[in-house]
Amino acid sequence: MKITGVKTFIVDGVFRPWTFVKIETDSGIVGWGDCTEWQAAYSVAATVNQLADNMIGKDPMASEAAWWDNASFMVRQRGGIAYKAMSGIDSALWDIRGKALDAPVWQLLGGKMRDELELYWSHCGSDRGRYHEELQVPKLSTLDDIRELSQEVLDQGFKGIKTNILAVDDLPALPKKKNGVGNSGQISYQQIQNAVSVIGTFREALGPEIGIAIDTALSFRLGGAIKLARALEPFDMMWLETETWDPGSLKTVREATTTTICHGESLMGPEEYRPFFESHAQDVIMPDFAWNGVTMGKKICDLAHLYDTAIAPHNCHSPMNTLVSANICAVIPNFMNLEFINDDAPWRDDIMTHPFEINNGHLKVHNRPGLGSDLIESELEKHPWTGGNNW
Structure with missing residues (x-):
C-alpha cells in the first residue's frame, strides 16, 4: 500500500x-x-x-x-x-x-482500559456569550443566566465544567485588551472580582461534587496567576489553567496555593514537556493531540505517568480531534477527563459518518476500525471557513 x-x-x-x-x-x-x-x-x-x-x-x-x-x-x-x-x-x-x-487505533496502542471517557463541558458560558446566535443557544448576560446554564450542566450529566473570566452585564466591566501592546501579565481588581463572582455562582448552583475549572491561558504571569489562584481557593477548583514557558515560574505558582494547577496546551513534543515534569510544576497536564499527533501524544502521556501527573487533554478543536484524543485516553492509566465543546457548531454531527455516542456526560469508546469515523466531504464543503485568520 x-x-x-x-x-x-x-x-x-x-x-x-x-x-x-x-x-x-x-x-x-x-x-x-x-x-x-x-x-x-x-x-x-x-x-x-x-x-x-x-x-x-x-x-x-x-x-x-x-x-x-x-x-x-x-x-x-x-x-x-x-x-x-x-x-x-x-x-x-x-x-x-x-x-x-x-482494528480501532486504541487496540493498536495497547488495548483500552475503559469503555467510556468522562467529559467536562469546556468554554461553559464563554462560547454562549460570544457566539450564541451561531450556536443557537440563549445569550449569557447575567449571573442568573449562569445559574440556568448550571442546571443544563446537571441535566446533561456532566461531572465538570471549564469557564473563563466572563464579560457579564451585572459584574464590573473588564479591562479592554490593548492590541499591539505587550501584556504585563498582572491581574486587575475587576478581573479577580469577576472570577470570584462567576466561579462562586457556578459553585453555588452546581454543588460541591461537580468539578469547576477556569482557563486563563497565557493571560497572567507569575504574580497575577498567584493572586487569582489564592482568590479561588475557597471554591475547591478542579483546576486553574495558566500557561507559561518557564517551569520554575509555574512551580512557584503551584507552591503558593492550594488550588490545583493545570497547563500544557501550548507545548509540543516530549522534550518541551520534560522540564515541567522534572520540576513537578503542575498537578494536571493537558497535551493537545491536534498539535502532537497520536505518535508524540502517546509518548507525552507515558512520560507524564512516570512523573505522577494526570492527563486531561486540550480538546477544543474539531470532532476528529475528539476521536484522536479518545483513542489515546482509552489506553493510558493516568487519564483524568477530556475537554469537550458542548456548545459546538450546529453541523458538527452532520460532517461525521459516525457521530459521538454521549450519555450522562461520558463519551463511549468506539469499536470501529481506525479513529472511529470518516468525514463527509460534501458536508465539509457546505461550511467553508470565512472568518479570516484570527480567532
Missing part, C-alpha cells in the same frame, strides 16, 4: 476553523487527521500541502518512520506550525493503519 494523495480542508467551526487532513492510498483506504490551529489555519494547511510532496509513494503503515522523516525534512522549522502540520498527517496515518488491520 502506498500514499497517493494528501488533501486539506478548512471548515467553519464557528469560533475557530477546523483544519482536516485527508490521506489517500492506492488501496482505496483513506485516513483523516486534525491539525486545527485558530490563528494560522491557512499556514498550517499550506505546510501540510508542502509535506505532501514528501509523503507521496511512501508506506502509510509506517507512521513512526513518517514522523521522523517529516521532522528531518522540517528540521529548521521545528515546533509551531510545522509540528501541527506533522501531527495532522500522523493522526491520518494511524487512521489508515487501523482500517487496514481492521
Whole structure:
C-alpha cells in the first residue's frame, strides 16, 4: 500500500476553523487527521500541502518512520506550525493503519482500559456569550443566566465544567485588551472580582461534587496567576489553567496555593514537556493531540505517568480531534477527563459518518476500525471557513 494523495480542508467551526487532513492510498483506504490551529489555519494547511510532496509513494503503515522523516525534512522549522502540520498527517496515518488491520487505533496502542471517557463541558458560558446566535443557544448576560446554564450542566450529566473570566452585564466591566501592546501579565481588581463572582455562582448552583475549572491561558504571569489562584481557593477548583514557558515560574505558582494547577496546551513534543515534569510544576497536564499527533501524544502521556501527573487533554478543536484524543485516553492509566465543546457548531454531527455516542456526560469508546469515523466531504464543503485568520 502506498500514499497517493494528501488533501486539506478548512471548515467553519464557528469560533475557530477546523483544519482536516485527508490521506489517500492506492488501496482505496483513506485516513483523516486534525491539525486545527485558530490563528494560522491557512499556514498550517499550506505546510501540510508542502509535506505532501514528501509523503507521496511512501508506506502509510509506517507512521513512526513518517514522523521522523517529516521532522528531518522540517528540521529548521521545528515546533509551531510545522509540528501541527506533522501531527495532522500522523493522526491520518494511524487512521489508515487501523482500517487496514481492521482494528480501532486504541487496540493498536495497547488495548483500552475503559469503555467510556468522562467529559467536562469546556468554554461553559464563554462560547454562549460570544457566539450564541451561531450556536443557537440563549445569550449569557447575567449571573442568573449562569445559574440556568448550571442546571443544563446537571441535566446533561456532566461531572465538570471549564469557564473563563466572563464579560457579564451585572459584574464590573473588564479591562479592554490593548492590541499591539505587550501584556504585563498582572491581574486587575475587576478581573479577580469577576472570577470570584462567576466561579462562586457556578459553585453555588452546581454543588460541591461537580468539578469547576477556569482557563486563563497565557493571560497572567507569575504574580497575577498567584493572586487569582489564592482568590479561588475557597471554591475547591478542579483546576486553574495558566500557561507559561518557564517551569520554575509555574512551580512557584503551584507552591503558593492550594488550588490545583493545570497547563500544557501550548507545548509540543516530549522534550518541551520534560522540564515541567522534572520540576513537578503542575498537578494536571493537558497535551493537545491536534498539535502532537497520536505518535508524540502517546509518548507525552507515558512520560507524564512516570512523573505522577494526570492527563486531561486540550480538546477544543474539531470532532476528529475528539476521536484522536479518545483513542489515546482509552489506553493510558493516568487519564483524568477530556475537554469537550458542548456548545459546538450546529453541523458538527452532520460532517461525521459516525457521530459521538454521549450519555450522562461520558463519551463511549468506539469499536470501529481506525479513529472511529470518516468525514463527509460534501458536508465539509457546505461550511467553508470565512472568518479570516484570527480567532
